[in-house]
Amino acid sequence: MPFTDSHHLYFPTAPWTGPRDNCIMILFPFHLHHPCTTSEMAGRVTVEAPINIAFIKYWGKRAGGERLILPTNDSFSITLSTAPFRSRTCVELCDDIEDDVLILNGELVNIQEAARIQSVLSHVRGTSLPELRNKRVRIVSENNFPTAAGMASSASGFCALAAALVRVFKSTANVSALARLGSGSACRSAFGGFVIWHKGEEEDGSDCVASQFVGESYWPEMQIMCAVLRGEKKEVSSTAGMQQSVKTSPLMAKRIAVVVPERMKIVSAAIKSRDFATFAEIAMAESDDLQEICATTVPKIVYATEMSYALIRLVKAYNARKGRTALAYTFDAGANCFFFVLRSDLPEVVTMLxxxxxxxxxxxxxxxxxxxxxVKSTTLASEYKTLIDYPKVPFEMLLQSPVGSGVRYLEETESFN
Known part of the structure; x- marks a missing residue:
């Protein structure tokens, strides 16, 4: 299996002490709760999976690739630590239930109507041991960050589900490919470090998998932050938005044929040489392109808010005043802003924010x-104190993460919740 337990990070104090309205607090009713840790002899596996943030974006499925989630272009991402961002999923084979059961963030979900989960379950059963194929499963899953608010919870959630199902069903399925059937970006969360999702060429998607480009320890100076701006559900899902862009945005054809292949080459070299400035410029250009594609989609799609645009202006003003590219932003299909910054610049950047x-x-x-x-001991120079004119409103949260590792299987001694 292509996973590692190394570099798993926790907050210095536990349990989570952040604001409860911005994280999921799981309180299972007694009849729904089941102690979930990894016990393969008992047919029970628990997995923790990270989110990833793409700096070369996945935005659109190729013709005929909607069902198997086959993208129009390669994408490139960084895996984050599971300390601030993670999904934890327990899958248990059961003889005492007639149908599969899913409990997501403390709520019982009608799993029969969850088409992508059904797709994942169908595929894993088709590649499992014959004696396990007809077993029902109880799935308990939770996130520790806002769901459906631009935080890529589907990536960590489906990756955790796929990894647990493969192990518990003793399946021959590729975890990355299986996770992709649930959510395209989920295939990248199987690995730590910097990860490429290869678009592939085969109609059956057999070559459409993710692979690790470099591991999580290759560039230890690289840090990621996320400014949570709001916790509301997006008005337009990324699934619906990207397909509308493929159909209607005049920018998509050149992006697929020219822009992304060229940027993949440039950013690969930048990562190998640990060239932050080049990496940062590519990441910001990609983010800007995604916003422009959404703006030229019919009907127009808007994920960013005024605060999102203010952060873009702030990053550009900071870099200009600094005289070098020290900070980068990227946005996915949501208002929340992810930042890339080197560890040596992090205290000043946080203080500036x-x-x-x-x-x-x-x-x-x-x-x-x-x-x-x-951060507490950093004094911000006066030249960085008024970089933009914008109301002084707070973030809901600001989270920081180093580059993280991929899927982690929990042991019997570790508590699920």
């Missing part, structure tokens, strides 16, 4: 407690 968006420190969550102390 606080100056413009005055967020209490108890809304900041760091994988490294020493970073909080560095």
């Amino acid at each position: 606080i100056e413009h968006f005055p967020t209490p420190l108890d809304k900041f969550f760091f994988s490294d407690q020493s970073l909080l102390e560095e």
